[in-house]
Amino acid sequence: MQNREPRKEDLIKGATGDWEIVLGLEVHAQVTSKSKLFSGASTEFGAEPNTQVSLVDAAMPGMLPVINRYCVEQAVKTGLGLKAQINLRSVFDRKNYFYPDLPQGYQISQFKNPIVGEGVVLLDMPGGRTVTVGIERLHLEQDAGKSLHDQSPTMSHVDLNRSGVALMEIVSKPDMRSAEEARAYVTKLRTILRYLGTCDGNMEEGSLRADVNVSVRRPGGPLGTRCEMTNVNSIRFIGQAIEYEARRQIEILEEGGKIAQETRLFDPKDGETRSMRSKEEAHDYRYFPDPDLLPLVLAQADVDRIAASLPELPDEKKARLMSDYALSAYDATVLVGEKATADYYEAVVKDGSKTRDPKLAANWVTVELFGMLNREGHSIETSPVSAKQLAELVDLISDGTISGRIAKQIFDSMYKTGRSASEIVEKDGLRQVTDSGAIEAAIDAVMAANPDKVEQAKAKPALAAWFVGQVMKSTSGKANPQVVNEILARKLGLSSEG
Amino acid sequence: MSDLTKLTLAGARDALKKKEFTSVELTKAYLDAVEGAKALNAYVTVTADKALDMAKASDAKLAKGEGGTLEGLPLGIKDLFATKDVLTTACSHILDGFKPPYESKVTSNLWRDGAVMLGKLNNDEFAMGSSNETSFYGPVVNPWRRKGDTTKIVPGGSSGGSSAAVAARLCLAATATDTGGSIRQPAAFTGTVGIKPTYGRCSRWGIVAFASSLDQAGPIARDVRDAAIMLRSMAGYDENDSTSVDRPVPDYEAALGKGVKGLRVGIPKEYRVDGMPAEIDALWTRGIEWLKAAGAEIVDVSLPHTKYALPTYYIVAPAECSSNLARYDGVRYGLRVEGKDITDMYEKTRAAGFGTEVRRRVLIGTYVLSAGYYDAYYLKAQQVRTLIARDFTEAYRSCDVLLTPTAPSAAFGIGEKTADPLSMYLNDVFTVTVNLAGLPGISVPAGLSSEGLPLGLQLIGKTFDEETLLRTAYALEEAAQFNAEPAAWWRA
Numbered sequence: 001m002q003n004r005e006p007r008k009e010d011l012i013k014g015a016t017g018d019w020e021i022v023l024g025l026e027v028h029a030q031v032t033s034k035s036k037l038f039s040g041a042s043t044e045f046g047a048e049p050n051t052q053v054s055l056v057d058a059a060m061p062g063m064l065p066v067i068n069r070y071c072v073e074q075a076v077k078t079g080l081g082l083k084a085q086i087n088l089r090s091v092f093d094r095k096n097y098f099y100p101d102l103p104q105g106y107q108i109s110q111f112k113n114p115i116v117g118e119g120v121v122l123l124d125m126p127g128g129r130t131v132t133v134g135i136e137r138l139h140l141e142q143d144a145g146k147s148l149h150d151q152s153p154t155m156s157h158v159d160l161n162r163s164g165v166a167l168m169e170i171v172s173k174p175d176m177r178s179a180e181e182a183r184a185y186v187t188k189l190r191t192i193l194r195y196l197g198t199c200d201g202n203m204e205e206g207s208l209r210a211d212v213n214v215s216v217r218r219p220g221g222p223l224g225t226r227c228e229m230t231n232v233n234s235i236r237f238i239g240q241a242i243e244y245e246a247r248r249q250i251e252i253l254e255e256g257g258k259i260a261q262e263t264r265l266f267d268p269k270d271g272e273t274r275s276m277r278s279k280e281e282a283h284d285y286r287y288f289p290d291p292d293l294l295p296l297v298l299a300q301a302d303v304d305r306i307a308a309s310l311p312e313l314p315d316e317k318k319a320r321l322m323s324d325y326a327l328s329a330y331d332a333t334v335l336v337g338e339k340a341t342a343d344y345y346e347a348v349v350k351d352g353s354k355t356r357d358p359k360l361a362a363n364w365v366t367v368e369l370f371g372m373l374n375r376e377g378h379s380i381e382t383s384p385v386s387a388k389q390l391a392e393l394v395d396l397i398s399d400g401t402i403s404g405r406i407a408k409q410i411f412d413s414m415y416k417t418g419r420s421a422s423e424i425v426e427k428d429g430l431r432q433v434t435d436s437g438a439i440e441a442a443i444d445a446v447m448a449a450n451p452d453k454v455e456q457a458k459a460k461p462a463l464a465a466w467f468v469g470q471v472m473k474s475t476s477g478k479a480n481p482q483v484v485n486e487i488l489a490r491k492l493g494l495s496s497e498g
Numbered sequence: 499m500s501d502l503t504k505l506t507l508a509g510a511r512d513a514l515k516k517k518e519f520t521s522v523e524l525t526k527a528y529l530d531a532v533e534g535a536k537a538l539n540a541y542v543t544v545t546a547d548k549a550l551d552m553a554k555a556s557d558a559k560l561a562k563g564e565g566g567t568l569e570g571l572p573l574g575i576k577d578l579f580a581t582k583d584v585l586t587t588a589c590s591h592i593l594d595g596f597k598p599p600y601e602s603k604v605t606s607n608l609w610r611d612g613a614v615m616l617g618k619l620n621n622d623e624f625a626m627g628s629s630n631e632t633s634f635y636g637p638v639v640n641p642w643r644r645k646g647d648t649t650k651i652v653p654g655g656s657s658g659g660s661s662a663a664v665a666a667r668l669c670l671a672a673t674a675t676d677t678g679g680s681i682r683q684p685a686a687f688t689g690t691v692g693i694k695p696t697y698g699r700c701s702r703w704g705i706v707a708f709a710s711s712l713d714q715a716g717p718i719a720r721d722v723r724d725a726a727i728m729l730r731s732m733a734g735y736d737e738n739d740s741t742s743v744d745r746p747v748p749d750y751e752a753a754l755g756k757g758v759k760g761l762r763v764g765i766p767k768e769y770r771v772d773g774m775p776a777e778i779d780a781l782w783t784r785g786i787e788w789l790k791a792a793g794a795e796i797v798d799v800s801l802p803h804t805k806y807a808l809p810t811y812y813i814v815a816p817a818e819c820s821s822n823l824a825r826y827d828g829v830r831y832g833l834r835v836e837g838k839d840i841t842d843m844y845e846k847t848r849a850a851g852f853g854t855e856v857r858r859r860v861l862i863g864t865y866v867l868s869a870g871y872y873d874a875y876y877l878k879a880q881q882v883r884t885l886i887a888r889d890f891t892e893a894y895r896s897c898d899v900l901l902t903p904t905a906p907s908a909a910f911g912i913g914e915k916t917a918d919p920l921s922m923y924l925n926d927v928f929t930v931t932v933n934l935a936g937l938p939g940i941s942v943p944a945g946l947s948s949e950g951l952p953l954g955l956q957l958i959g960k961t962f963d964e965e966t967l968l969r970t971a972y973a974l975e976e977a978a979q980f981n982a983e984p985a986a987w988w989r990a
Binding site: 055058059060061062063064065066067094096098100103104105106156158284286287288291292293294 | 579580586588593596598599600602702703704705706707709710711737738739740741817818820821823824825827829830831840841844864867868869872876
C-alpha cells in the first residue's frame with residue numbers, strides 16, 4: 001500500500017473530526033473467449049438456460065477439467081497490460097463450498113500461486129492529477145452458474161450457462177482514497193481490458209463486476225477494519241456504495257462502536273448496504289491444489305510473443321497524442337477513453353502525410369460529435385458521420401470555405417442525412433462570404449439602421465459584438481467573422497488602423 | 499460348454515482366432531457362470547443383452563479375419579467406470595439410478611479393441627475400503643475359503659468384485675482401479691494378477707473419482723500375460739485428462755519372455771514390519787530365491803520414509819475425496835432426499851446417500867483441509883509424499899525393480915475387521931507407498947497360507963517401466979507355479 005498525503009477535498013467531515021476513506025477493489029472480469037476455462041462449452045451471452053453446459057460444467061461423475069490455453073494467453077496479455085509480473089509457474093486450487101449453482105462443490109481458482117503478480121494502473125484525475133494504484137495480483141478462476149429464485153413460488157432454478165466461464169480476478173492494493181478514485185480506477189481498468197481485447201467490460205451483462213473493500217481512518221492514521229461490498233455491477237453504484245458505506249462506518253466509530261469485518265451487499269434500490277455474512281460466518285474454503293490439473297507452466301518465449309503482440313495502451317496512446325499533436329492532457333485523456341474514439345480521432349486528424357489542425361479536430365470529436373452521439377443514443381462505432389466525412393468538414397473550416405458557426409449547421413445536416421459536407425455546402429449555398437465589399441455593405445446597412453447603437457458602441461467597444469451578430473444574421477451566418485470584426489472595428493473607430 | 503471359462507484371456511483369444519468356438523458361445527458360457535454365482539455378489543449389474551450384441555458383432559468381424567486385440571473377449575467392468583446408458587453408481591446409494599450419457603476412456607479403449615461387456619462389478623463404495631464390505635450393494639464373497647471352513651472370506655478391496663469375478667471365472671479379466679492398493683491387494687487375496695500402472699498411464703476420464711492424485715486404472719486377470727494384454731488396451735494418452743502422459747504404449751505381452759538374467763531386484767528392509775505373519779515372511783524369502791534362481795541379482799535397499807506412508811495416505815486421500823465427493827449434492831443426478839431448504843436437502847441427501855466409511859473419510863478430509871489444520875496435516879503430508887517418492891528414486895539407483903509382499907496377511911473373514919477401521923487401513927501398508935510415488939506395481943499369486951488362502955508378492959517398478967515389471971512378474975509366476983483353484987462351492 002502506498003502512503004499518500006491525505007487530500008483535504010477527499011476527507012469526510014464527521015462530528016468528531018475528519019475521516020479518510022481507504023479503498024481496495026477486487027474486479028472480476030470475464031475473459032473474452034469463445035469457450036470456457038476448463039471445457040469446450042460456448043460462452044455466448046443470452047442463450048436459453050442450460051444450453052451451454054458441457055459434462056464438465058455440470059460436474060458429472062468422472063469428468064475432468066482441461067485448461068483452455070487461449071484463456072491463459074488472455075490472462076498473460078492482461079497482466080502485461082497492467083505492467084505486472086507474469087508468473088511462469090502458477091497453480092490452480094480448489095475453493096470448496098456448497099451452492100446449487102456450483103456443480104462441482106468447488107470453484108477452480110488460483111490461491112497461493114496466481115498467474116500474474118504485482119502491477120500498476122495510472123488514474124488520470126481532474127486537474128491533471130495522477131493517482132497510481134498498485135495491482136496486487138490477477139488470477140484465473142471459474143465463474144459459477146446462476147440461481148434463479150423468481151421462477152417458481154416453491155423452488156429455485158439453476159442456469160449453468162455461466163458455470164465454468166473464465167474470469168480474471170484483478171485485486172488492487174488499498175490505494176484509493178475516494179469514491180471518485182474508485183470510479184476512475186474501474187473506468188481505467190475497463191479501458192485497458194477493452195484495448196487488450198481480453199474482456200469486453202460490459203457491466204450490464206455481468207462481464208465486469210467489482211467487490212469493493214471499504215474502511216475509514218483518521219487522516220494518515222492506522223488502517224481501520226474493512227467491509228467488503230460484494231458484486232457491485234455499475235460504476236455509478238460503486239460510487240454510491242462507497243459513499244454510503246463510509247458514512248455508515250464513520251457513524252459507528254463516532255458513536256464509540258467498532259466496525260465488524262463482514263461482507264455486505266449493496267442494494268441499488270435504496271442506495272444502502274446490508275450485512276450478508278460476518279467474519280465468523282465466513283466460509284472456510286479449504287483451498288488446496290486441484291489434483292486434476294498440473295501446475296500451469298509458461299515458457300518465457302510465449303510471454304515474450306504475447307508481449308510483442310500487445311496493442312498501444314491508453315497511457316502510451318495519450319502520451320503520443322500529446323507529443324504528436326500537442327493536445328492538452330485533458331483532450332488526450334478524453335480521446336483515449338475508448339480505443340475506437342482515439343482511432344476515430346486519428347483518422348480525422350491524419351490524412352497520409354498531411355495533418356489537420358489537431359486542436360480543431362479534437363474539439364469537433366470531443367464536443368460536437370460526442371454531444372450529438374449522446375443526444376442521439378449512438379456510439380462512436382455506430383456514428384452516422386464517418387471519420388472521413390468529419391475530416392472533410394474540418395478541411396472546409398480550415399481553408400475558410402465555411403465558418404465554424406455554419407459548420408455546426410452543416411454537421412447537423414450531415415448527421416441526419418448522411419450527405420457529405422461539401423455537398424451540403426454547395427447545394428445549400430453555405431460557402432463563407434469573405435468578399436470585403438459585400439461584408440462592408442452589410443455592415444453599412446446595419447449601422448445606418450441603428451445610429452444610436454453606433455454612438456453607444458463608439459463609447460463602449462464591448463457593444464461591437466451586437467453589430468457582429470446583426471451582420472451574421474443578415475448574411476445568414478455566411479460572413480467570415482474575422483473579416484466582419486476587422487471592418488466593423490475600423491468603421492466604429494476602434495482599431496488602431498482607424 | 500462350461501469348460502470355456504477355464505481358458506485364460508490369451509487362450510480364448512487364440513481359440514477365437516482359430517474359430518474353435520464363437521464369441522457368442524464364450525459369452526453365453528460366462529453369462530451362465532455369472533447367473534450361477536449370485537452367492538458371490540460380484541456383479542451389481544449384468545448386461546446380458548448388450549454382451550450378446552457385442553459378441554455377435556465380434557463374431558462377424560472374427561469371421562472375416564478382422565477384429566482388435568480383445569475381439570470377442572468377455573470382460574467385467576468395475577462399477578467405478580462410467581458406462582454409457584448402463585447404471586454406474588460406484589456402489590453408492592447416492593448415485594441411485596445414474597446412467598451416464600458417456601463412456602469412460604478406458605472402457606472405450608476396450609470396446610475399440612473388440613472386448614465384450616458382461617456387466618458391472620461390485621466394489622467398495624467410491625472405492626473406499628480394503629475388503630469390499632462398504633458397497634451399498636453388500637459385500638462380495640471371496641470364492642476362496644479356508645481349509646475345512648465355510649466362513650465367508652473377503653475378496654479384498656476396493657476392487658473385490660473384479661478379483662472375485664476373475665478368480666471364480668465369471669469373466670476373462672476385469673477392469674479395476676487402485677488408489678492405495680485396490681487392484682493389488684484384492685488380486686493377492688484371490689490368487690489373481692493385478693497391475694496398477696504408472697500414474698498417468700491410463701486416462702482417469704470417466705472414472706468416478708476417489709482421490710485424483712492417486713487413482714489409477716488397471717486390470718485384474720488370471721495371469722501375467724492376460725494382465726499385459728489388458729493393460730495394453732486400457733492404457734494411452736487422453737487429452738481430456740490433464741494428468742495422463744503422452745507416450746507410446748508398448749506391446750507389454752512381447753516383453754514377457756525376456757527373463758530376468760542380470761536384473762537387479764531390490765529388497766526394501768522397511769517392509770519387514772512388526773507382527774507380520776511368519777508365512778508372509780517365508781513367502782517373501784521364497785520369492786527372493788525364485789528370482790535369484792532365475793538369474794536376477796538381489797540387492798538390499800532402504801526406503802526410510804515407509805513408516806510415514808500410511809498416515810500420509812490417510813490424509814491425502816480423504817482430503818481429495820472430501821472435495822471430489824462434494825458434487826454429490828442431490829441437485830443434478832442420483833439420490834435426493836427433500837428437505838425444508840437447500841442446506842437441509844444437502845444434509846439429508848448426503849447423510850442417506852453415503853455409507854459410514856465414505857462419511858468418515860469425507861469428515862477426515864474436511865478436517866485436514868480446514869483453516870488452522872492445513873499446514874499441520876495436508877501440507878505436511880504432501881512434503882512427506884515428496885520424501886517417499888525420493889526414497890524410491892534413491893533405491894532405483896541400485897536396482898531395477900523391488901520385491902515385497904502385497905499385503906501383510908491373507909484374506910480375512912467378512913465382518914472381522916469392520917469394527918476397527920485402523921486394522922483395516924493396515925492392509926494397505928505395502929501398497930500405498932506405490933500410489934504416493936506414482937509408480938507401477940503388480941501383485942502375483944505366489945502360494946497359499948497355512949489356511950489354504952492365496953498369498954501374493956508385489957513387484958514395484960520404475961516410472962513407465964511396466965515392461966520390466968511385467969517380465970519380472972512373469973518370471974516370478976513361472977517359478978511360483980501357482981495352480982491352486984477355489985472349489986466351486988457357490989455354484990447354484
